[in-house]
Amino acid sequence: MSIKTTRPTFQDINQCKKKIDAYIDSIDQNPEHRAGAYPYYQFHAPGEPIYGTVLMFHGFSAKPDQMWRLSAYLFENGFNVYQCSLAGHSLINPHKNWPQIDLKSEYRDPLFESMRKDPILSDLLSSLEGKSEGFSITQKLGIAARILRLNPLLLADMIKALLSNNDPDFDKYFVSSHLDYLDNARQRLQELRTMPGEIYTVGLSVGGATALALAQDQPMRIKKVVAYAPLLNPVEEQAKEWQVNLIGVLDIKESGWDPNLKFPVGCFSAVNRFGDFVRSKENYEKLKNTPIFLVLTENEDAADPKTNQQFFDNIGGEAQGNRYFSYDKSDLVPHPMIDPTEVSQGMSNHFWQSLYQETYRFLTTGEVVTGNMDKFEQAQDLPLVKPA
Incomplete structure (x- = not known):
């Protein structure tokens, strides 16, 4: 296997560091x-x-070390690696530091006052004080339905503005920092300005969407992208739940992979909006010369598989040098598929070593042997992955 390499100098590396x-x-x-x-x-x-430098982006609410095993494998086999932190994720207090969407105060405050005058919602607000969890999706949707009754026409227009791509009324009602994901990634790429050689992006979930967005934004700099279950659109259950944030006044919080970290549902809404941005028609065109390896699973509880399949088709499919694989439902591979010790829905990826190898193959050759992806045995023509 003949692969182009480069030799960074001390000055190259030192400036990046x-x-x-x-x-x-x-x-x-x-x-x-x-x-x-x-x-x-x-x-x-x-x-x-x-062989180049890999910019890696972890999943929503996780930390940069979420993909440390993959990072170590790529480093040991010829790549420089920079494990980035998603926008705001190196800080606590997500309600002020993470990308999110909120209703503007001129709409939020009157709505909040109307809620206080409603006897049912008033009792609910009282019960919320000092709490940040405990509502099921059924309860949350019921709350949203009750709030919609306060001003049906206005709230229906807000819903339309939030759920429709490029709706002109979005900026009228909402303040959003969803593009901070891309802005932060640009800054991390800029830190590698003096590093010679190819730059690749690899990401999981929201990190996968970020890896794609950076390639769209910097097509002359990003050589290839590997996106694991990129969160470009939520599965139906989560899409319904995130709509609770439309009212923008209930400080309902959730927890992600870090159970000690609570964040507003508006952070989820920003993730959804960012996925819409990545899927915009003009951004499809920007990826036509950047090979992408898209890895999905049918056992999704976050990223909608049909949306990701459509995304793959819209960027030209395999005819454009892209590669695709989806784990079958019977493989029992969950959304966070990178680390074998990370369990979601009671499942973990038992084929993680083959996933690492095929990621390496794609980065170095642009090819993927999909038949290896759901095999326990490692490919002997690629560097072996150490056991967990």
Whole structure:
């Protein structure tokens, strides 16, 4: 296998390290920094040949070390790696630091006052004080239905603005920071400006959407993308639940992979909006020359598989050099498919070593042997993955 390599100099590497270290130091100096959520890099020594540098983006509410095993495998086999933190995710207090969507105060405050005058919702608001969880999706949808009765025409228009791509009324009603995911990724890429060689992006879930968005934004810089279950549109159950945030006044919070971290449902709404941005028609065109390896699973509880399949078709499918694989439902592979110890819905990915190998194959050759993806045995023509 003949692969083009480059040999970064001491100056190349040192300039990148200084910029990344300054960023990490800024996180550390922030009183709201989140324990264990620091980005990190693995760079080979000056003069050593590398295949390029991989920018990695973790999943929603997770931390950069979510994909540490994959990072170590790629580093040990010829890549530099920069494990980034998603926008805001190195900080606590998601309600002020993470991308989210909120109703503007001129709409939120009158609505909140109307809720206080409603006897049912008033009792509910009283019960919410000091609490941040405990409502089922049925309860949340019931709450939303009750609030819709307060001002049906106005709230219906808000719903339309939030759920429709490029609705002109979105900016009228909402304040959104969903594009912070892309802005943050741009800054991380800029820190690698002096690193010679190809740049690749790899991401899981929201990180997968971020990896795709950065390639759309910087098509001349990003060579290839690997997106694991990119969250471009939520599955139906979550889509319904996230609509609770339309009213923008109930401070309902959820928890993600970190059970000690609560965040507003508006953070989910921003994720959904960001997925809409990645799926916009103009952004499809920007990926026509960037090969993408899309890995999905039928056991989804977050990213809608049909949306991702349609996305693959819209970027040109395999005819454009893209590759695709979806784990069958019987494979019992969950949405967070990267680390074998990460359990979701009672499932984990038992084929993770083959996934790592085929990721390596795609990054180095642009090809994928899909028949290996659901095999326990590792391919002997690729670097072997160490056991967990």
